[in-house]
Amino acid sequence: MMITAKTKITGLFGYPVEHSISPAMHNAGFAALGIDYCYLGFLVAPQALASAVQGIKAMNFKGVNVTIPHKENVIPLLDEVNEEARFIGAVNTVLNRDGVLAGYNTDGRGFMKSLEEAGVDPAGKKVLIVGAGGASRAIGYYLAQKAERLTLFDIDREKLGKLAEDLNKVSSHAEAAESLSGMEEADIIINATPLGLKPGDPLPVDIAKVQKKQVVCDLIYKNTPLLQGASATKGCTTVNGLGMLFWQGVLAFEIWTGTTAPVETMKKALAEAFEKQK
Numbered sequence: 119m120m121i122t123a124k125t126k127i128t129g130l131f132g133y134p135v136e137h138s139i140s141p142a143m144h145n146a147g148f149a150a151l152g153i154d155y156c157y158l159g160f161l162v163a164p165q166a167l168a169s170a171v172q173g174i175k176a177m178n179f180k181g182v183n184v185t186i187p188h189k190e191n192v193i194p195l196l197d198e199v200n201e202e203a204r205f206i207g208a209v210n211t212v213l214n215r216d217g218v219l220a221g222y223n224t225d226g227r228g229f230m231k232s233l234e235e236a237g238v239d240p241a242g243k244k245v246l247i248v249g250a251g252g253a254s255r256a257i258g259y260y261l262a263q264k265a266e267r268l269t270l271f272d273i274d275r276e277k278l279g280k281l282a283e284d285l286n287k288v289s290s291h292a293e294a295a296e297s298l299s300g301m302e303e304a305d306i307i308i309n310a311t312p313l314g315l316k317p318g319d320p321l322p323v324d325i326a327k328v329q330k331k332q333v334v335c336d337l338i339y340k341n342t343p344l345l346q347g348a349s350a351t352k353g354c355t356t357v358n359g360l361g362m363l364f365w366q367g368v369l370a371f372e373i374w375t376g377t378t379a380p381v382e383t384m385k386k387a388l389a390e391a392f393e394k395q396k
């Protein structure tokens with residue numbers, strides 16, 4: 119890849135940002151298509167977010183991804199935000215459309231694509247999401263429209279109640295659960311809590327209650343103890359969060375370039391970067 123004075127700049131605003139494996143997949147995608155774009159990491163401290171967003175216009179960047187801790191705070195700094203990002207209350211992709219900054223959220227659609235790729239169709243199924251934070255809201259927006267029933271559980275009752283209420287405006291199939299006692303009824307169980315990121319974390323659900331017929335998903339990229347337990351000891355189909363990361367990136371790539379992404383090249387680059395980081 120040759121950087122020139124005409125190269126269109128994209129990247130990631132985050133704090134921290136150095137750990138990100140997104141540059142590998144996007145730069146491989148641009149190179150495969152032979153288009154003059156690049157993707158960089160930008161360490162943007164919370165107090166610098168407004169100036170950094172102004173910089174997208176001032177320096178004519180093509181667009182950026184936005185990650186922790188900026189996904190919510192970026193919204194008032196944009197010129198427009200699409201319906202799904204407004205519902206989710208978070209933006210992960212910004213497009214600079216000739217000086218107009220448009221916000222999108224590709225996390226939810228990314229997760230749905232990862233399920234599809236794994237051969238899992240939530241249509242007409244009973245889905246349980248553990249965790250009612252930002253990621254749960256993003257995937258819940260789509261799952262509520264597809265599933266026969268979407269059950270949510272979180273230790274934060276206020277957040278749980280608000281998410282169930284909001285999702286019921288999208289579809290009447292969402293409900294908040296008081297406990298995980300009914301988890302045996304679910305066809306698909308999804309961990310949308312950070313439990314499993316750190317060694318020694320407790321499991322988000324009781325693995326003893328997981329059954330072979332259930333699909334178990336984790337939004338965390340790596341093979342968490344939950345996924346290991348569900349697959350190795352219970353024989354369940356499992357889906358990790360790497361697919362969601364990948365597909366949200368593919369969708370962002372297509373928003374910036376207006377071109378179909380070279381998915382096989384990008385997937386290989388992401389997998390290699392992930393292996394190196396392990």
Ligand code: NAP
Pocket residue numbers: 225248249250251252253254271272273274277310311312313315322337338339359360362363364366
């Ligand atoms: P978040 O906003 O912090 O939400 C997590 C929620 O889970 C919080 O409400 C938390 O409650 C709750 N929780 C914690 N322990 C729980 C338990 N034992 N039972 C039930 N609920 C519990 O986090 P997030 O941004 O939604 O992210 C969630 C996970 O998704 C993270 O692991 C993140 O890495 C992952 N993620 C992956 C992708 C991807 O592309 N694959 C994208 C986004 C996020 P408290 O706040 O009270 O602790």
